[in-house]
Amino acid sequence: MKEEQFVLKAEHVGKAYGDLHVLKDINLQIAKGEFVAVVGKSGCGKSTLLRLIAGLEQPTEGTITQNGEKVAGTNGRARMMFQDGRLLPWKKVIDNIDLGLTGGFKDKAMEALRSVGLEDKAKHYPQFLSGGQKQRVALARALIHEPELLLLDEPLGALDALTRMEMQNLIEEVWIKNQFTAILVTHDVEEAVRLADRVILLADGEVKMDKAISLPRPRIRTQPAFAAYTEGILGEILNPGFQQYDRRKAIGKF
Numbered sequence: 001m002k003e004e005q006f007v008l009k010a011e012h013v014g015k016a017y018g019d020l021h022v023l024k025d026i027n028l029q030i031a032k033g034e035f036v037a038v039v040g041k042s043g044c045g046k047s048t049l050l051r052l053i054a055g056l057e058q059p060t061e062g063t064i065t066q067n068g069e070k071v072a073g074t075n076g077r078a079r080m081m082f083q084d085g086r087l088l089p090w091k092k093v094i095d096n097i098d099l100g101l102t103g104g105f106k107d108k109a110m111e112a113l114r115s116v117g118l119e120d121k122a123k124h125y126p127q128f129l130s131g132g133q134k135q136r137v138a139l140a141r142a143l144i145h146e147p148e149l150l151l152l153d154e155p156l157g158a159l160d161a162l163t164r165m166e167m168q169n170l171i172e173e174v175w176i177k178n179q180f181t182a183i184l185v186t187h188d189v190e191e192a193v194r195l196a197d198r199v200i201l202l203a204d205g206e207v208k209m210d211k212a213i214s215l216p217r218p219r220i221r222t223q224p225a226f227a228a229y230t231e232g233i234l235g236e237i238l239n240p241g242f243q244q245y246d247r248r249k250a251i252g253k254f
């Protein structure tokens with residue numbers, strides 16, 4: 001693939017907090033428009049990697065580049081969405097969305113709100129929204145900036161199963177429509193297989209698996225091929241290197 005087709009490149013990226021070497025040697029290339037999920041055991045450094053890509057922290061080793069330019073300082077072409085939404089409780093929904101933007105952005109904010117199906121809540125305060133609705137607002141707030149890269153740090157982790165599925169559908173819909181590149185950190189392997197073109201497994205500070213998910217969209221959880229991917233990735237998380245891809249051959253679905 002040509003150099004310019006990679007939105008993001010991480011080369012020999014390491015991050016240490018004192019003696020704790022969370023990330024040791026991360027090497028990644030993410031193409032424009034790709035949807036990549038990052039999975040791995042709790043504490044393996046998934047959120048740390050996302051923060052480095054967002055420019056909220058700097059690597060202690062190696063470099064991250066976006067479109068060939070080193071990410072240094074807050075990455076203006078990326079937006080991040082967190083598990084808790086981080087809405088300002090004293091601002092109405094619409095004002096949460098055009099936060100930090102000056103001039104006539106109300107129309108754009110309404111449009112963003114419409115794209116997540118919440119235009120009727122524009123004048124409400126966040127406390128009157130459900131968890132799922134708050135995350136819709138957080139998504140609209142990220143979309144209004146038309147990010148090249150959307151960084152999703154376990155954004156659906158606090159939602160009930162049904163709302164979570166609805167949100168997965170919505171995230172896929174806006175990703176297809178807006179054509180940004182997405183990196184999703186998740187504990188939920190099914191969610192990774194539901195949404196991602198590629199699933200990356202972090203362990204011991206490195207990328208231990210980088211697996212393409214070759215299933216048509218929208219993906220259906222009950223399909224045997226879906227379940228086979230989920231099981232294979234879970235196996236790798238629990239026992240890295242143990243299964244490799246034998247399960248795929250064994251099941252014969254690929």
Ligand SMILES: Nc1ncnc2c1ncn2[C@@H]1O[C@H](COP(=O)(O)OP(=O)(O)OP(=O)(O)O)[C@@H](O)[C@H]1O
Pocket residue numbers: 017020022040041042043044045046047048049187
């Ligand atoms: N600012 C910090 N200072 C010191 N240690 C930190 C800091 N941020 C993260 N860590 C440590 O780095 C390790 C990785 O944290 P990180 O949040 O990236 O993991 P994670 O894979 O996202 O975990 P989880 O799945 O539980 O959210 C943890 O041991 C954490 O305690």
